[in-house]
Structure formats: C-alpha cells, structure tokens
Amino acid sequence: MPAPPPPKNGAGQPLALPEFPWPPPHFSAFQLLERAWLAPQAGATLGSAARHLEAAFDAAGYVERSYYRVPGGFALASRAEQIHDDASPYALPQRWSVDESGTGKGFADRLRALFNAPPGRYRVIVFVVTDQDFAAAPRAPTGPEAGAWVTSGGLRLPQAIAVQAYTPTHYTSALIYEFERRSTREAAEVRTPGVAPGRVHLEKGGLWQALAAD
Structure with missing residues (x-):
C-alpha cells in the first residue's frame, strides 16, 4: 500500500x-x-x-535531538555519543566529543562526523513512531549514503503532526545505530548486528529507566 501523502499545515x-x-x-x-x-x-x-520521548532524552542527558517525518508519524534522533564496549556512554566531556563542532547541525551532519571521529565506538538512537509496518533497508548506511541524508532536523514536532491521534495501530521502536572506527586509517562503519541488543543500549544510556518512570 502506498504511503499516505505528507501532512500539511493550516495553509495547505x-x-x-x-x-x-x-x-x-x-x-x-x-x-x-x-x-x-x-x-x-x-x-x-x-x-x-513526543513529549514522553523528549522527557526521557532530557532525563538521560540527551539534551539535543532532531525531528524527522516518516510515513504515519515521526522519528526523533539523538546526538551521536561515544560508548564503551558494554554500551555505556563515556563520561563528560568525552561522551559528546565526536561532534562538538556540529552543535545545532542535523542528524546527517552528525553521522558524517562519525567517519572522521577518533577510533572507538559510537551510537545514534532513533525513536520511530508510526502506524506503518516496516523492515530495515537491506544495507547499513555508508559514508556517502549518510552524507546524502537530510542535513537538518526539526527542533520541534509540527502542530499538524502533533495533534494526530496515537491510534491503536501506532507503535514506537528504538533503532540503534552502532558505529565503530578501528583506526585512524579506517572509516567508521555501522555494526550489523551490534554487540549488544537494543534494550541493553537503552538501559545503559538511561533511556529505558526514564521511559518506564515517566
């Protein structure tokens, strides 16, 4: 079934x-x-x-995020963070050091920064709220593909989307993009599958607890 047309604002x-x-x-x-x-x-x-997701991001220390449109809902992407082998984030300031120069830029800019980051492991978390069934695209993002993604996200969810009902067919998924750069001579690559399951990433990042307590 084709995706529904993009929502419009009050001016059509x-x-x-x-x-x-x-x-x-x-x-x-x-x-x-x-x-x-x-x-x-x-x-x-x-x-x-969206407000529940924002509150969880705030409680877990993810102070920057970007909104994107998806069929039947929206996506909310975190800033890229550096993580340990057990999926726990680095302490400040190293946690966010991968893209300090990208503050205020979009998701694609931050993903692009991963390909020049110091050797290590990095993570981007994307919450997807939709009423559409989906499967992941066959291939993981590469450097050129990430560079072709949207260059910036929305600071807030537009009212035309926010007022839509979270229906019985809506559901929310956390997608984990775990990148690793083995050396300065190699580009960072997404790990598929990752070392840790999704729930472990959410727990180590503090998001699982924040969502459950909200």
Missing part, C-alpha cells in the same frame, strides 16, 4: 520537516517500547508521545 502547504530515510537504513539493534509509556491515557496524540 507541505510541512517543512525533513524526511527520515524510509525504510530506515539497516540498524545494529532495535527494541519495541511499551505502549503504556507513550500512550498511558485515552486520547493520546503523537504530540503527547
């Missing part, structure tokens, strides 16, 4: 929210989230689900 113009690649590029790990965490009460909307 398409929303100025970048599209996240669809279907999403092959990811390292994933985890479905409990519906009660995103839609704990009747009348939940995509906007209220």
Whole structure:
C-alpha cells in the first residue's frame, strides 16, 4: 500500500520537516517500547508521545535531538555519543566529543562526523513512531549514503503532526545505530548486528529507566 501523502499545515502547504530515510537504513539493534509509556491515557496524540520521548532524552542527558517525518508519524534522533564496549556512554566531556563542532547541525551532519571521529565506538538512537509496518533497508548506511541524508532536523514536532491521534495501530521502536572506527586509517562503519541488543543500549544510556518512570 502506498504511503499516505505528507501532512500539511493550516495553509495547505507541505510541512517543512525533513524526511527520515524510509525504510530506515539497516540498524545494529532495535527494541519495541511499551505502549503504556507513550500512550498511558485515552486520547493520546503523537504530540503527547513526543513529549514522553523528549522527557526521557532530557532525563538521560540527551539534551539535543532532531525531528524527522516518516510515513504515519515521526522519528526523533539523538546526538551521536561515544560508548564503551558494554554500551555505556563515556563520561563528560568525552561522551559528546565526536561532534562538538556540529552543535545545532542535523542528524546527517552528525553521522558524517562519525567517519572522521577518533577510533572507538559510537551510537545514534532513533525513536520511530508510526502506524506503518516496516523492515530495515537491506544495507547499513555508508559514508556517502549518510552524507546524502537530510542535513537538518526539526527542533520541534509540527502542530499538524502533533495533534494526530496515537491510534491503536501506532507503535514506537528504538533503532540503534552502532558505529565503530578501528583506526585512524579506517572509516567508521555501522555494526550489523551490534554487540549488544537494543534494550541493553537503552538501559545503559538511561533511556529505558526514564521511559518506564515517566
């Protein structure tokens, strides 16, 4: 079934929210989230689900994120962070050192920065809220492909999307993109599959606990 047309604003113009690649590029790990965490009460909307995700990001120290449009909903992408072998984040300031110069830039810019980062492991977490079934694209993102992604995300979810209902067919997935750069002579590459499952990434990053407690 073809994807529905992009939502429009009150003036009938398409929303100025970048599209996240669809279907999403092959990811390292994933985890479905409990519906009660995103839609704990009747009348939940995509906007209220977004607020729960933002609150979890804030509680876990992910102070920057970007919104993207996907069929039937939205995606919310984290800033790239450096992680240990057990999937726990580095302490500050090393946690965010991969893209200090990219503050305020978009998801694609931050992914691109991973290909010049110091040797190590890095992670980007993307929450996808949609009512559409999807499978990952066959291949993981490469440097040139990541550079062709959208260059910036939205700072907030547009009202035309936020007011839409979080219906019984909506669900939320956490997609984990785990990158590794083995040496300064090699580009960072996404690990497929990753070393840790999706839930472990969320727990080590503090997001699982924050979502469960919200």
